[in-house]
Amino acid sequence: MALSRREMLQKITVGSASVVATGAATGAALTGTAQAQEMPQAPREAVAMLYDNTRCIGCQSCVAACVEANKTLENARIEGVHHTNLELNATTKNIIKLYKPADGKSYAYVKQQCMHCVDPACVAGCMFKGLRKDAKTGVVTWNSKVCVGCRYCEIACPYHVPKFQWEGWNPKIVKCEFCKERQAQGLQPACTSVCPTKAVIFGKRTELLAEAKNRIKENPNKYYQDRVFGEFEGGGTQVLYLSKVPFDKIGLPDLPHESVPEKYLKWQKRVYSYLAVPAVLYASMVGVIRGNWKKHQEHMAEDEKKTGLRPQL
């Protein structure tokens, strides 16, 4: 097929322009210079809980208080049968679990509830911001008006916290929300307010981190690896843990310092930033297709002439 000089010049100009544009846009997007990528920080006024399992006596006052404050179903009696929840679930936002080692001696308790991560995976995954992190207190809350019930948050959370109401036609996502109503009234969350041994306490994250580090300093070798869980794990959490046994034994996963969204959605964010890459792709594809479309139309016209039949698009 002979190209006129004009056509040739046109093709070269368009071709090189699109190549340059593609390169620039994708380069900017992919190297992330177009978007600031920094380690997420907790809000300055972030609230937190510090749980120290050397002080916990497993009395479950916190579980009972949570049930009362949140009006979730009592875990004591369902259909007249004594019922103990084995896991966080749609009726339990807070639970005490027991780590029972093989030697039967160095057991430990752990309190499980939402960790209110500094950069939550559930918030990153939620399509319509049904789960959102309060900008001031850092509390992660659920919005029933927006939630679609897709349960992506359950898949994403590394601590297996959000739970879904599997029964009924109007299911909700259930998880600890730091007793936001009580906090609004100036009260502490229910669990921290009833603990008889002050194993779990409430305060500002900065203060509680300092308190935890203080305890570690004053009691060397009492706490596992002399560190507090939640300072950096998974990007940091607003529920901090001090434990006498290894963290993985009490169900706290081994996470790197990068938050889950930071670590796993990095490229997704970059490729879609400003929709630059898709736009460039689209433009180039349409360009190529238009060229082929003309040829295809010629073919169809030929066929129509040959057979006398309507062309099939």
Add this chain to the structure above:
Amino acid sequence: MRNEKPTISEHLKEAGVSRRNFIQLCTTLMIAAPVHLSLTRKASAWEVAKVVGKAKRPSVVWLHFQDCTGCSETLLRTSRPDVADLILNVISLDYHETLMAASGYQAEAALKQAIDENLGKFVLVVEGSIPTKDQGQYMKLAGRPALQVLKEVGQKAAAVVAMGSCASWGGVPSAGANPTGATGVDSILTEKPVVNLPGCPPNPYNLLAVVLEYATMGRLPALDEKNRPKFAYDRVIHDHCPRRAHFDAGRFAREFGDEGHRQGWCLYRLGCKGPVTHAACSTRHFNEVPDVWPIGIGSPCVGCTEKGIAFNMPIFQTAELRGITPPEALPLINTPIGKVGPIAAGMVGAIAGGIGGAALMASRRLPTGKEVSATKGSPDDHTKPDGKTGGD
């Protein structure tokens, strides 16, 4: 004075105590001390009665030092049957300042006589702590310091029982600054076997079991590292408490008289020292009335048997729990979830089979390469002369 002392059953008969009451006493003994005591490790109360009945009434000399007499009172606070009577007939209480009729010089003489007649055979029961400061002058018995009396009498006894917390480790007089240097018996009588029965007061059946074990078997019961008999002091109240279920479920009374208190919920938050107190009170109550013991009536345990807890740690301060076995009802870190039903498994197999079958059937009806080339030249072959069948 008879040369041959009567056996216990003979004496009981003489004293007019009914056999029924005696069997009841033996039954109660079995409940109070079911294990770690060879006397009561029998199949029935009659067998215990047989053993006890054959023994001679042991001679008991009871000394009071810095005491409140509560430990004697506990022996007497019994009524159905009149076991106080029984106890006093089963043992031969040869010297007891509160209960005996004598006083003054006659009392001193009675003590001497009791010791001389039963030299090396009597059981010395001590009630109250012994002051040691300033040569022990803070408590004197007939003008002589308690320290001296104890050493003299204790030397001649066969066995020594420290009745009550005061005699066991110092008790109330040793609280606070301990101005008198009050201390327990076993730090003074270091050469003799001492059985500590702490408690304020302890349960009377503890004493009875120890004394009878000695009288019938000739030996003292198994003791722990604090010389307390294991049959009564081998576990903490918390591990045998009827309110333990409330503790495990997080139901606590927060104030006296509140809803939880009325419901009989756990008293831990009111300062109950049950988790750190070794005693048998939760199974053997007091005054022979069921549930008459501190926690039973809604008062948190103050840890009266434990040195360092009783009269030292504030009553309403919560105890630290160490080494408490966690309840089995607490969930473990990882619990299994999800299962496969047989119907579902079968269905998956059926679906897989169905799809596989359909695919197999379909593929059978497709021609193979050989069949395709075999049709070359036949009416079914529509290849063009240049060998191509495809277009463009």
Add this chain to the structure above:
Amino acid sequence: MIDQWERNVPVYDVPIWTRPFIAMCGLGALAVLFVTYRELAGLGPASGMNDAYAWGIWKTFNTMTLTGLGSGAFAIGMAAWLFKRHNLHVVMRTACLTSFLAYLSGLMLLGVDVGRPWNFYWVFTPWRWNLHSPLLEVAVCMPTYAMIPLLLENIPPFTDWLHQHKPKYREYVRKAEAVMVRCYPFIVGLAYLLPAMHQSSLGALMLLGGNRVYPLWQTPWLPVLYVWAAAFLGFSCVAGTLLFCSQMWKRPIDLDVLVEMNRLTAGLIASWLVFRIADIVFRGVIGLAFKFDIYAGLFWMETAFLGVAIWMLRDSSRQRDPRLMFHAHLMSAFGGMLYRFDPTTLAFQPKPGAFYFPTPIELFISLGFVALAIAAFMFLVKVLAILPAPMRLWYRMETHEKKAAELQNPRFVAAD
């Protein structure tokens, strides 16, 4: 029967209500019944999903895996339009229809799967969107793709039918076609951009599974691997469908077109396998493939099926053997589907002790929706000009239509 595919012809000589069609409709009706139960009773009673495996088989199989099969329009379209494989144009309509039905079925089941579907209208409010969420990308992109470019690509067979059977609409049809012809490149461009975006986002979904997805699958390249797998899955689905339909309704097979498709499929699978294994090696987890556990087993099953598929594709092309081709595409489809399904469920361990197996109702619903799609396909290819055929078949169809008009029985079965 071997012949050249020149034009799309409906399957005019087979009655609509055949036994397989009734069976598919029955399964579909059963599924609809069970869906009603699910809507009333909740997800728990109707499925085996639990808090550890919050996604059962509906999202992961029908939506994430079967729309991979439904990427025929995307893959074959790109081959035909971007890479100038012009002989594939004749199978485009089949590809578009299978894709459309697969997407429709998958999206409807997605609607059944979400717990609070009445809140889905927020998808139309961009200010509410969380742009970081891969699921949002899927939720916006997939319906947009299905309802705009893919639907428009499926309009031509319908306009053809209108033109042929409803003469009074011919004018409107011509006008509509003129508009479509002008917009075609832009629609078609979208039809390749959007699937590229959401098929890769389907892969990105399991990125948030973190280290709970077994390392043999969890990789930052998961989106790329998913969209690449979608490409060869699309090819295999369409080729398999064409072969299956040809034996079912006794239509001629065009070996050259199929050989072309085989070559492309083989190339796609080969490059995919190289990439996948290179990724595993470079991430340093190749050792895991040699342990004696179920994960290594799944990995080798995928790899084996796809490896054998490559070999079978090339062999069947060389020998021009339709039966072997069919087997090859079955292998390729199974291997690819297994790959897309594994990181969501089989190679996903959210916490120790967690297990999931679908319940019978869940299986019925999943199966039923697939059956509905198949039933719709069976119906549409008999009425509309979708499946490719040689020209002579077109002329026979015209003769048949004339006779049918005389007999006033549109689906009479001819004697010949």
